[in-house]
Amino acid sequence: MKKSAKTFTYWIDIVGACNLRCPSCPRGNFKPGDVMTEMPPSGLMDFELFKECVQRAIKEGPSLNPQIHLYNWGEPLVHPEIPKFVEYLREQEIYCGISSNLNIDGPLRDVIKAGPDFFRVSLSGFTQPVYGQTHQRGDIERVKKNMIKIRDYLTEFGTKTYVEVNYHIYKHNANQDLIDMIAFCNELKFNISPVWAFFLPLEKNLLVAEGRETEADRELIDLLAIHPKKAMELSMPYKDRDCPVRQHATVINFDGSVPLCCNTFERQHIVAPSFLDVDHETLQKAKYENAACGPCMDNAIHTYLAFEAGEIMDEAGNAVLREVGSPLEIHQYEQPKVRMLDGTPIDIEAKQEGEIQTRKKIRGIRKLLWHAQNFGTKATAP
Ligand code: SF4
Ligand code: SF4
Numbered sequence: 001m002k003k004s005a006k007t008f009t010y011w012i013d014i015v016g017a018c019n020l021r022c023p024s025c026p027r028g029n030f031k032p033g034d035v036m037t038e039m040p041p042s043g044l045m046d047f048e049l050f051k052e053c054v055q056r057a058i059k060e061g062p063s064l065n066p067q068i069h070l071y072n073w074g075e076p077l078v079h080p081e082i083p084k085f086v087e088y089l090r091e092q093e094i095y096c097g098i099s100s101n102l103n104i105d106g107p108l109r110d111v112i113k114a115g116p117d118f119f120r121v122s123l124s125g126f127t128q129p130v131y132g133q134t135h136q137r138g139d140i141e142r143v144k145k146n147m148i149k150i151r152d153y154l155t156e157f158g159t160k161t162y163v164e165v166n167y168h169i170y171k172h173n174a175n176q177d178l179i180d181m182i183a184f185c186n187e188l189k190f191n192i193s194p195v196w197a198f199f200l201p202l203e204k205n206l207l208v209a210e211g212r213e214t215e216a217d218r219e220l221i222d223l224l225a226i227h228p229k230k231a232m233e234l235s236m237p238y239k240d241r242d243c244p245v246r247q248h249a250t251v252i253n254f255d256g257s258v259p260l261c262c263n264t265f266e267r268q269h270i271v272a273p274s275f276l277d278v279d280h281e282t283l284q285k286a287k288y289e290n291a292a293c294g295p296c297m298d299n300a301i302h303t304y305l306a307f308e309a310g311e312i313m314d315e316a317g318n319a320v321l322r323e324v325g326s327p328l329e330i331h332q333y334e335q336p337k338v339r340m341l342d343g344t345p346i347d348i349e350a351k352q353e354g355e356i357q358t359r360k361k362i363r364g365i366r367k368l369l370w371h372a373q374n375f376g377t378k379a380t381a382p
Helices: 047-060 082-091 108-114 128-134 140-157 176-188 202-209 215-221 228-238 280-288 293-298 301-305 311-323 353-375
Strands: 008-012 066-069 095-100 118-123 162-169 191-196 249-252 270-272 328-330 338-340
Touching: 008 047, 047 066, 047 082, 082 095, 082 108, 108 140, 118 140, 128 140, 140 162, 140 176, 162 176, 176 191, 176 338, 202 215, 202 228, 202 293, 202 301, 228 301, 228 311, 270 280, 293 301, 311 328
Parallel strands: 008 066, 008 249, 066 095, 095 118, 118 162, 162 191
Antiparallel strands: 328 338
């Protein structure tokens, strides 16, 4: 197929399970007899299957510059062989991203040694009483120790991995906990991005849109600064936009099956039993014809979950933070991202340049390789 220089992303869930049970995530909020038809299978991806998926993405995917992230609804550090997965992507000159709750450190040293391009740490507090509410089963002291280990390993191996902390903003944690986590990240020279916590998966958002959420869901929703219904309302002006996660990305489960998108969880939303047996066009057609997209787009959930409404989300979230007495304002969509109520910024020292430069470099390498393979000559500059 004709390839484009535009990035196409593959979310390969190398672990179909998680060690935590966050209530805003289906790993924590899907209960038997709740709304689900069938739970997705759980397990670890076989390394040979992974290599075949990567080769198929390179050869038959739409992009000269595919990016591969080793997670979707799973915790990648649970996989004891994850360093091999990272090494393989590095050998293939493919961008490699990881996102972790960092409560596990077993393979961490070898993962950093292998040098993924991007490593995200997701958390929601600096102290256990705050963090434990929304990262259930997690231990923030263990996470902080592991963050220090990452810095030490980066120094030991001289790897250039770009590390970013995603601080999920709820009503109860935009306070001294965030200020302390920013200071901790500044010491470690990690970037930190505050992001409004959203309610997932799609299936639960559809219930909210119909006013059929469960009592347990209501309790979780009450912790959010931006109610899902408010987020849908604010995203309505953008509801006719195409959905970026079906247009520019494909998810591959640990067993090679392909779900509709990164926002769906139930097994009924699998659109292909095997990524290896379906071509890109057929897969895209199956996604675009899936019945779940209609109600999702009618309620603007696809744009809300892709953060497409921009600064108006900040305004809505900050209005709620003021009501609950938060001393901070959050600006997910503009700098400075964290400010005191009088506008004084809380400085975040590390910037995002590392990631941007790595992406540019890999795009250049892949383009050269593609032209060399197909025309036996070098590409002109992009
Ligand atoms: S750590 Fe991530 S995948 Fe695991 S339960 Fe929490 S949000 Fe879900
Ligand atoms: S429109 Fe909704 S259900 Fe369909 S792919 Fe996008 S996020 Fe998923």
